């Protein structure tokens with residue numbers, strides 16, 4: 088028996104994309120052949136050999152397919168393509184082109200056949216049916232030289248010129264080298280040549296590229312290729328592939344790989360890949376960490392943390408996963424606040440807190456302050472500033488509150504608050520604000536004597552963390568390089584009050600970044616969601632203003648639907664009809680949500696009774712393999728679905744009662760609560776990828792009005808337009824359908 092010849096195999100990004108499009112059975116065969124090759128490339132079943140007239144090698148995948156390899160140095164190879172056996176004779180198959188990119192200096196592989204097929208499927212001006220219009224080519228406004236200077240592979244040029252539709256563009260970017268894809272997406276979404284150069288091309292420029300020096304180009308490419316044992320490759324070969332695991336946008340990659348001397352804040356609209364960046368950054372830091380280093384990856388809620396943990400396992404080898412603790416921020420908060428307290432205190436729920444306040448107000452004969460005011464003041468003024476003593480409260484700013492509080496009023500409120508806390512204590516209860524405060528203060532105390540528990544902390548959904556959370560996180564991580572990395576979207580803030588990170592000891596000056604391309608929702612869904620936020624001003628977590636207009640969606644689709652009904656019964660009929668219309672969609676990719684918990688509960692039962700399998704979303708990840716998800720709007724935070732019904736958005740239910748009841752108590756607190764309600768609808772709407780339907784009975788919520796008015800204007804402007812006679816009832820933005828969709 089001869090000794091085995093072990094070898095290392097890297098997979099070229101183009102080959103990865105190609106494998107991702109293969110049928111599952113063939114991918115499994117590729118996986119097996121790769122594993123054999125790495126163990127022993129001389130294994131007879133592989134038929135490993137050099138092609139006669141080329142420097143390339145081939146291995147057998149099955150009787151019909153061969154893998155094409157490029158040797159780099161020693162026993163390291165790069166898999167560049169999987170081709171049909173009959174096309175692999177003595178040379179590289181004719182349908183595969185290789186080239187050195189003159190901007191990046193990388194070795195590129197171009198599947199010419201696939202690229203030409205995409206171009207051929209585009210509508211052609213010379214084949215247009217009389218009377219129909221063929222859209223102009225998408226890249227007509229750019230010369231070949233401009234595209235090539237930005238780094239688009241010259242061999243792609245004839246096909247790029249044929250692309251006229253978004254579908255064609257997205258099919259093209261799926262098969263071409265990543266740098267060319269990134270440039271074309273940016274240009275097609277309206278970014279100027281100069282900006283594309285700055286954002287996409289300049290960071291990838293390699294000086295002194297010699298396009299004839301294949302060896303150096305292959306060496307460079309090995310740096311960006313993935314190893315065959317990468318967990319993300321395994322996930323893809325096993326069929327659970329999401330493009331982000333392997334193909335980050337350059338702006339995302341820069342955030343993952345850069346080193347910083349202190350905390351970093353990344354903002355970005357819905358679906359811009361903030362979570363993806365947080366995950367990859369955690370994985371990257373784990374790879375670079377010392378064995379004893381601890382990394383915390385945290386998010387707002389338990390189900391989001393569970394989802395993060397699951398995804399992290401998909402990109403990080405198991406032996407490194409132990410370096411990263413994934414937990415929701417309140418779990419950590421409780422753990423620290425309750426350390427040594429046995430039994431752990433009980434948390435008072437909203438109703439219990441209201442009852443305690445009512446008792447306190449009644450006992451004091453209080454007539455000026457009511458329960459909503461007292462709760463709001465406690466949560467958003469006292470707790471938000473971590474005020475612990477009366478003298479601090481007396482001089483504290485009441486940011487955003489119109490109602491002025493005299494010294495005497497403040498003193499009275501403090502007395503009431505003291506009585507409220509006493510009641511809680513007597514009942515053995517805490518509010519969550521108290522738990523957070525205790526956790527932050529005790530960790531800050533501990534840090535005076537001991538080193539920090541973590542070397543790196545990465546935060547997702549940063550917009551919903553409170554001041555106390557931030558103080559806790561600051562104390563949990565050793566100050567220094569790459570200490571804190573927070574991603575969030577202030578427009579999606581639905582729980583906390585705005586904070587200013589610098590006032591909490593987290594200085595992100597010069598280290599604030601943005602992500603702008605939205606990968607999730609269609610343009611139409613994003614536009615509708617954005618209209619919900621119309622007229623509101625939103626902070627950027629650090630004293631500035633965040634701006635929604637800079638986010639761009641890359642896919643186009645159909646307009647959201649608006650379905651008006653006249654009762655809860657007809658509303659249910661409309662929801663059932665909508666779900667049935669989506670019967671081609673995997674059930675777990677559909678969600679139905681409503682403002683209140685009791686509505687979500689009732690809906691789940693009613694839909695099940697109507698023969699639609701459902702699962703209610705809770706704190707743990709869903710388990711049913713074939714059920715649509717039913718949840719409150721808030722529970723959908725951070726998740727994504729192909730199709731969503733948002734129901735119960737009638738004016739008398741949404742915004743929810745506890746927000747509207749603040750109107751009399753404090754107009755500014757009311758505005759802040761209304762802003763959170765708007766954001767809740769924005770969050771729910773932006774969970775949808777392809778299709779979104781709003782259903783209500785009676786009058787629609789005021790937050791949809793601007794969109795519905797726009798629909799009326801659109802219809803008015805189309806009156807008399809030839810196509811309006813044949814258009815469906817649902818073909819204009821904001822078109823309202825009555826009854827079933």
Ligand SMILES: Nc1ncnc2c1ncn2[C@@H]1O[C@H](COP(=O)(O)OP(=O)(O)OP(=O)(O)O)[C@@H](O)[C@H]1O
Pocket residue numbers: 329330331334335336339355356357358359360361362363364576579606607724725726727773
């Ligand atoms: N580079 C990428 N290539 C392909 N898909 C991507 C890329 N980056 C992100 N995505 C996809 O976009 C979607 C949104 O990503 P992600 O959840 O990270 O966004 P987010 O900014 O955290 O969203 P949100 O704030 O709305 O919860 C996901 O389906 C993800 O797979």
